[in-house]
Amino acid sequence: MRIILFSIILLLCSFYVSQAFEDTTLEDDDFAEFEQFEADDDAPGNDFSEEDVPVLKPKLTVNKEQFEANNDVDDIIVEDEDNEFEHFQDPEEFEGYQDSTPRTAEQPKITITQVPIMVRPRWDAYWLEGILCCLLAAYALAYAVGRAKNTAIAINFLKLHKPLLDANFTLVGEKGLDVVAADERGWRREAEHCFTMWCSGRQCCEGMLLTLKLIKRQDLVHVLLGVVRPTPDTLLIRVELGKDDSDPFVLCIAQKKIATRLAKEMQDLSMFCPERRAGDKHGLPAALGVLSECAEATAGVLDARVTAALDQYHRHVQYIHISDRYCGPKQMDEAAASTAPATERVLLASLALAPGGGGDEVRPLLLLVFYLLDKIKRLRLSKEALSKCEKRRVKAAEAWVRGAHAARQEQAAQRREEKRKQEKERILAEDDPEKQRRWELKEQKRQQKRKAPKMKQLKVKAL
Numbered sequence: 001m002r003i004i005l006f007s008i009i010l011l012l013c014s015f016y017v018s019q020a021f022e023d024t025t026l027e028d029d030d031f032a033e034f035e036q037f038e039a040d041d042d043a044p045g046n047d048f049s050e051e052d053v054p055v056l057k058p059k060l061t062v063n064k065e066q067f068e069a070n071n072d073v074d075d076i077i078v079e080d081e082d083n084e085f086e087h088f089q090d091p092e093e094f095e096g097y098q099d100s101t102p103r104t105a106e107q108p109k110i111t112i113t114q115v116p117i118m119v120r121p122r123w124d125a126y127w128l129e130g131i132l133c134c135l136l137a138a139y140a141l142a143y144a145v146g147r148a149k150n151t152a153i154a155i156n157f158l159k160l161h162k163p164l165l166d167a168n169f170t171l172v173g174e175k176g177l178d179v180v181a182a183d184e185r186g187w188r189r190e191a192e193h194c195f196t197m198w199c200s201g202r203q204c205c206e207g208m209l210l211t212l213k214l215i216k217r218q219d220l221v222h223v224l225l226g227v228v229r230p231t232p233d234t235l236l237i238r239v240e241l242g243k244d245d246s247d248p249f250v251l252c253i254a255q256k257k258i259a260t261r262l263a264k265e266m267q268d269l270s271m272f273c274p275e276r277r278a279g280d281k282h283g284l285p286a287a288l289g290v291l292s293e294c295a296e297a298t299a300g301v302l303d304a305r306v307t308a309a310l311d312q313y314h315r316h317v318q319y320i321h322i323s324d325r326y327c328g329p330k331q332m333d334e335a336a337a338s339t340a341p342a343t344e345r346v347l348l349a350s351l352a353l354a355p356g357g358g359g360d361e362v363r364p365l366l367l368l369v370f371y372l373l374d375k376i377k378r379l380r381l382s383k384e385a386l387s388k389c390e391k392r393r394v395k396a397a398e399a400w401v402r403g404a405h406a407a408r409q410e411q412a413a414q415r416r417e418e419k420r421k422q423e424k425e426r427i428l429a430e431d432d433p434e435k436q437r438r439w440e441l442k443e444q445k446r447q448q449k450r451k452a453p454k455m456k457q458l459k460v461k462a463l
Contacts, residue, residue: 139220146217147192153233153356154187154195154212161362162186168370169208170201192218204245204377205347211236233353234318235362237369241345246324246376248389249297252290253279253310254319259289267341268325271396283307285314293392296385301375309368316361318350322376325393340400347372 158173165172173185174197187195193214200207213234216222250272254262259276263269272293279288282302288310292298301322310317326348327341351365381389427439 142220142223143192143218146219146223149217150193150214153214157212157362158186158197160359161366164363164366165199168202169199172199173197187212192216202373204241204373206240206242208240209238211238232355235351235353237347237349237351239347239349239369239373241324241347241373241376243345246322246345247297247379247381247386248324248393249381250291250293250323250325251297251301252292252319252321252323253284253288253302253317254291254321255287255317256289258319259291262319262321263291265329266321267327267330268323268343269321270330272325272392284310288314288317294381294385294389296381297379300379300381301372303375305371306368306375309364313361313365313368316352316354316365318352319348320372321346321348322372323348325396340397340404347376 162172171185174188175185187197190196193216195212195214197210197212198207199210202208213236215226215231215233250268252259252262252269252273263273263276269291273291275291277290277292278286279290280286282290282298284290284302284307290298324345325343326346327343331341347369349365349369351362354361424439427436430436
């Protein structure tokens with residue numbers, strides 16, 4: 001209670017002190033300071049006005065003799081602070097002004113042209129911005145529509161063919177945030193046009209990866225290019241075979257153009273299958289080509305059932321690639337080509353889907369892939385064919401070793417050459433001519449020894 005009373009007393013004291021020192025003549029206004037000065041100007045002692053103040057104008061008296069005697073004085077300028085148009089009388093301010101014209105007391109008139117300000121906007125000046133806005137809106141609309149259509153195709157494919165996959169595999173698809181249908185196992189969205197699904201739990205293989213690669217319908221540029229050069233939706237199948245599930249052989253059945261491209265790009269096909277044969281020689285349609293390492297393996301795989309399926313659905317089969325030495329495309333880098341790549345046993349298939357994401361043609365082709373898995377598991381080559389395939393693989397391994405050795409030698413030669421260049425630069429940088437002469441003699445001897453023919457020395461025993 002005492003603290004409250006003490007604070008009230010302090011407030012009252014501060015209020016009275018402020019009232020005591022406050023100037024009662026000033027009004028509580030933002031412009032009180034200026035009003036105080038106006039009041040001071042209107043005081044009784046200030047009786048003068050602007051009219052009573054005499055205007056002092058400087059007068060200049062220049063003697064003619066002094067002007068002629070003083071040659072250093074070029075110009076005499078009279079400054080008049082009261083004349084704000086003085087600069088109009090300066091001849092240096094106006095170039096080309098004729099001095100001969102008589103000067104009048106009147107000042108020159110300056111005419112300022114009134115330029116109208118265009119307040120009304122001109123929409124025709126923004127045609128480029130309008131076109132860009134329209135293109136952005138069209139791209140956004142195409143993205144939304146294309147993404148929804150690709151998602152619908154993936155979901156429809158899963159509804160049609162998941163029962164077949166469930167009948168052949170124990171685990172089909174996976175769950176997660178990127179799955180198209182979050183409430184069940186299915187596709188995983190890798191991109192707006194690419195979906196993947198892993199299947200496992202079947203004999204004759206370790207697993208199967210399905211990749212649904214659709215048209216980039218979400219990309220407006222790709223859609224416009226597709227009008228000129230249409231491409232179909234594609235289903236890529238990759239089956240990983242076990243180590244003991246098949247004998248060693250390489251076989252590829254593909255469209256003619258695709259077969260030619262694969263023979264040049266794929267490492268295993270270019271190494272083990274140098275020749276391409278027409279499909280009609282194996283009972284297949286003429287549109288297909290066959291790349292095979294072993295004729296016995298080709299005859300064992302292409303039986304009557306496989307031939308009938310390929311004859312009926314060959315338009316949807318881009319390629320079927322079976323290999324025990326699959327390592328992907330050729331290695332273009334010379335440094336990476338010095339080491340043998342890792343190989344694996346796979347069955348690859350690329351199927352072109354019908355418009356709309358595929359329908360009745362997908363199920364027979366999936367059954368064909370499952371039939372090939374069982375066929376490869378049971379296929380056994382003869383001893384002669386098996387020995388030939390093993391010899392080709394041994395030669396391929398030796399070729400890799402020779403290539404690695406040649407690459408190492410080339411790298412060593414490059415390092416020696418760089419070392420000699422550095423030594424030469426160091427010798428030439430020195431000012432000792434004797435040392436440079438000795439180094440040149442040493443280099444000449446080395447070059448002569450390198451160019452000299454190599455002779456083999458033989459020892460003959462005395463009789």
